[in-house]
Amino acid sequence: MNRSVITGKRMSKVYHLPAEDIYAVNNIDLDIHEGDYVAIMGPSGSGKTTLLDILGCMDSLSSGELKVLGFDVSGKKEDELVKIRRGHIGFVFQEFLLIPTLTALENVEIPLHFARKNVKRAECIDLLGKVGLKHRINHLPKQLSGGEKQRVAIARALMASPKILIADEPTGNLDTKNSQEIFNVFQKLNQEGLTIIVATHDEQLGKQARRILHLKDGKICS
Amino acid sequence: MNLVSLSYKNLIRKKIRTGLTVGGVAIAVSVLVSLMGFDKGYQRGLKSDIDKMGYQLLVTAKGCPYEAATLMLQGGGGLRYMEQEVYSKIIQDSRIDKVTPQLVHTVADPDKNDGQGGMMLFMGIHPSLLELKPWMEYKMGGWFSSETALEVIMGYEAAELEQRVVGDQIYVPGIDQVLTVVGIFKRTGTQDDGIIFVPIQTARDLFKLDNKLTGIGIKLKQIDDLVDFQEDLYNEPGIQVISMAQVQGTIYNLISSARVMTNSIALIAVVIAVIGVINTILMSVFERTKEIGVMRALGASRLDIFKIIWFETVMICFIGGIFGNILAFLGGHLVEQLVRGVIPYVPSGQLIYITAPLVFSSFLGAVAMGLMAGIYPAIWASSLRPVEAVRGSE
Numbered sequence A: 001m002n003r004s005v006i007t008g009k010r011m012s013k014v015y016h017l018p019a020e021d022i023y024a025v026n027n028i029d030l031d032i033h034e035g036d037y038v039a040i041m042g043p044s045g046s047g048k049t050t051l052l053d054i055l056g057c058m059d060s061l062s063s064g065e066l067k068v069l070g071f072d073v074s075g076k077k078e079d080e081l082v083k084i085r086r087g088h089i090g091f092v093f094q095e096f097l098l099i100p101t102l103t104a105l106e107n108v109e110i111p112l113h114f115a116r117k118n119v120k121r122a123e124c125i126d127l128l129g130k131v132g133l134k135h136r137i138n139h140l141p142k143q144l145s146g147g148e149k150q151r152v153a154i155a156r157a158l159m160a161s162p163k164i165l166i167a168d169e170p171t172g173n174l175d176t177k178n179s180q181e182i183f184n185v186f187q188k189l190n191q192e193g194l195t196i197i198v199a200t201h202d203e204q205l206g207k208q209a210r211r212i213l214h215l216k217d218g219k220i221c222s
Numbered sequence B: 001m002n003l004v005s006l007s008y009k010n011l012i013r014k015k016i017r018t019g020l021t022v023g024g025v026a027i028a029v030s031v032l033v034s035l036m037g038f039d040k041g042y043q044r045g046l047k048s049d050i051d052k053m054g055y056q057l058l059v060t061a062k063g064c065p066y067e068a069a070t071l072m073l074q075g076g077g078g079l080r081y082m083e084q085e086v087y088s089k090i091i092q093d094s095r096i097d098k099v100t101p102q103l104v105h106t107v108a109d110p111d112k113n114d115g116q117g118g119m120m121l122f123m124g125i126h127p128s129l130l131e132l133k134p135w136m137e138y139k140m141g142g143w144f145s146s147e148t149a150l151e152v153i154m155g156y157e158a159a160e161l162e163q164r165v166v167g168d169q170i171y172v173p174g175i176d177q178v179l180t181v182v183g184i185f186k187r188t189g190t191q192d193d194g195i196i197f198v199p200i201q202t203a204r205d206l207f208k209l210d211n212k213l214t215g216i217g218i219k220l221k222q223i224d225d226l227v228d229f230q231e232d233l234y235n236e237p238g239i240q241v242i243s244m245a246q247v248q249g250t251i252y253n254l255i256s257s258a259r260v261m262t263n264s265i266a267l268i269a270v271v272i273a274v275i276g277v278i279n280t281i282l283m284s285v286f287e288r289t290k291e292i293g294v295m296r297a298l299g300a301s302r303l304d305i306f307k308i309i310w311f312e313t314v315m316i317c318f319i320g321g322i323f324g325n326i327l328a329f330l331g332g333h334l335v336e337q338l339v340r341g342v343i344p345y346v347p348s349g350q351l352i353y354i355t356a357p358l359v360f361s362s363f364l365g366a367v368a369m370g371l372m373a374g375i376y377p378a379i380w381a382s383s384l385r386p387v388e389a390v391r392g393s394e
């Protein structure tokens, strides 16, 4: 068995609204190992995004414990969380969220600046090649299709050589063919040893992961 | 690609908005540079005008000192008359290095300015004038043939205006007299250029001003004696002594109220520009909330975000500074003409004097403006919580 990269115990995230308290993540225990490929599935509002944000050190817990890559994350402030994210965790979002003024290549370079690493152009081009976009490196996002944009976003997430890739409904804005391509990329990356956690509500795609967690009302039900 | 170019690319994303904001900054900077350049140019021009009077003190008949100061710089000496005795008495003083009497008289000339009418400015002078103003050289001809000759030497512009050369006859309206041009001075860049000079005795004869004077210019051997000398003459009846330093101060005071107004305009321009910059940057931050969130997710620290936004602001102001200076250079002429119309005395020479240190400090000012205007939007952007930023406001 590989070692744990994420260990969460009795994790909860509560939103206090005037009318009620919403348990977006409700008392979840979770263990994710190096090289895992986990699909988090569930209907809209079931807490997928909230859970991913917590696992990705973007958001803090209301209660419970969480260790990510050996760092104790529970109760940490944003300024410390960013140091864990930087260089350790890659993010892919449903809306791609590329920087529109930058070319594909420049978008991929971005995390290196924040990690204060030297930009190695060849590496960036290699990464774009890996997601099948070697011929698109100087294109601006608006010149790319949705599937291409998402693949640039994946390359960008991989740039700082993260241990964990977190993808929140990465195919939510894509058609079936493009969605499958994205999952093919994930498959390949996972085979190379990358830990991947992906949220989706598409059964077909979710099944391709090694492990599936069904989420309902902030709880894991299978 | 680095953070600075990220900021830059962001600015050119909304060209019109950025352009307008840069324009606002440019106007503020150009107003500032023009005004400060004007201040410098004015003081400089005034000082050079006063130095080129050649004397440190002017004795005139008692009257309004402001009026005297202004008239004198415009070539007159206050058109009130003193008696020749005053001159005879003053030249006894051993502290005097050089002294020259003047008799200024104006004659209305209905033909001047294409029939609109104007003034001919005559000044009766003594050879000692050229000792006080050694830079006055002849372009043509030379000094009068005698102390009572019916001859004139023309200032450069006075001659130029009427295309006069040595040997020409000029007609003096009113007294029905014709005078011969015997000399023309080179350009001095002062009011002397517009004057028609005649021997002082000739002026007295022509204008029926026997034994009269309008001014006595005095240069002392030692400038330290100036105050004492002035005090000694204080008690002489019917005359006043004005030092050039006082004239300078007086004229400068005259325009100081105008300066308060123009400085307020500059201040308003700066405030408006700063508000414009803050508004533009805030809007661009709001629009990019999600992008900022992504950058935070990808490892950008608060400081990184702060820097990106701050760079943008400073860049706007820096570019505004460049255009502002260009505008000040090009528009300075226009401002100069405007100013010439509203203030009481305008020295000759370039009025708006833009120096390298002025340009440099205006850049510093623009950058400082950017640094200040950028603080609030940059803090705002950098304190966005990454989760909320990424999810956006939907």
Ligand SMILES: Nc1ncnc2c1ncn2[C@@H]1O[C@H](COP(=O)(O)OP(=O)(O)O)[C@@H](O)[C@H]1O
Pocket (backbone or CB within 6 Å): A015, A017, A022, A023, A024, A042, A043, A044, A045, A046, A047, A048, A049, A050, A051
């Ligand atoms: N910032 C928030 N404030 C209040 N409630 C929130 C907030 N974010 C999410 N929620 C609530 O938490 C629950 C889970 O949301 P989310 O994690 O986005 O679900 P999913 O990604 O599975 O659609 C939902 O009921 C949602 O309304």
Ligand SMILES: [Mg+2]
Pocket (backbone or CB within 6 Å): A048, A049, A050, A168, A169
């Ligand atoms: Mg979601």
